[in-house]
Amino acid sequence: MASEQKVALIVGASRGIGRQIAIDLAKNGYAVVVSAKSTSDTNATKPFPPDPNSQQSTISTVEREIKEGGGLATAIPCDTRDLESxxxxxxxxxxxxxxIDVLIYNSGAIWWASVEKTAMKRFQLMQRINVEGLYGTIQAALPHFKNNGWKARVIVVSPPIYSRFFRGKTAYAMGKVGMSVLTKGLAMDWERDGKKEMAITSIWPASSIQSAATSQIEKTDQDSIKDLRKASIYADAILAMLRAPVADVNGLLDTDEDFLREHEGVTDFSKYSLVEGASPRRIMPAKFPDLSVAEQADEGRRTDSTKLRASKL
Structure with a gap:
């Protein structure tokens, strides 16, 4: 059933932030494909809807939530470690x-520990799900973007690049920063090739957001919930990024709060606090380093490995 609506594919949409993104995009008129590994029998899920940060929340329950709210959604399971999937x-x-008009890559594996305390298997898992999963998903989508006249937006859940991010979580940061490098590099490719209606943008939370990842911390530290925001801030920022002109967002690495402040004029973020009246601590720097150099436009003699290989055949 070809849809005249804009279509958003959200990878990593079973719970938490991904679920909220799917719900809010559907409310804003998108036909939504929700994807992750987890599925379930929604008729057996009681009460419904389930806690959005629990294991009971799956792409099946998210699909049902959207449909019951009058939206259009399809749940398709996928393992981002498997390119065929x-x-x-x-x-x-x-x-x-x-x-596909919008591709959002929210799938991720997390382990914050030193290199010494991060086993090789865990390191490989994070790279496969985070950076390799993103790369494979974009590779799979590129032919469809071409068929659509190169008109699409890609949103990546990865951070601005800065030194403090590596501290205490080097193995995790290697993958997440790699995702941000992909954002920067692909944005430059599209700009160089004249794809004026394509944009890829990275987004990261300025303050911690309640999710499945924070649930264990909440159980052991009740005061920690005062530093949490609702996932709706992330969804609102993504919707704002999708509304913004390509030139404003292509290759941008930004936070939810900063984008809403600078592009939507938001000054009061109190409605996003999980605890009413609380002021969640900002976990990101107030200002990020500029990654550009004076010679940014000077590429010298560009090397294209595909052409070099072709010349040897």
């Missing part, structure tokens, strides 16, 4: 809805 997800999305 990723390819099936993207192809099935286009088969059902005809096109």
């Amino acid at each position: 990723v390819q099936r997800l993207v192809d099935e999305t286009v088969k059902i809805y005809g096109h």
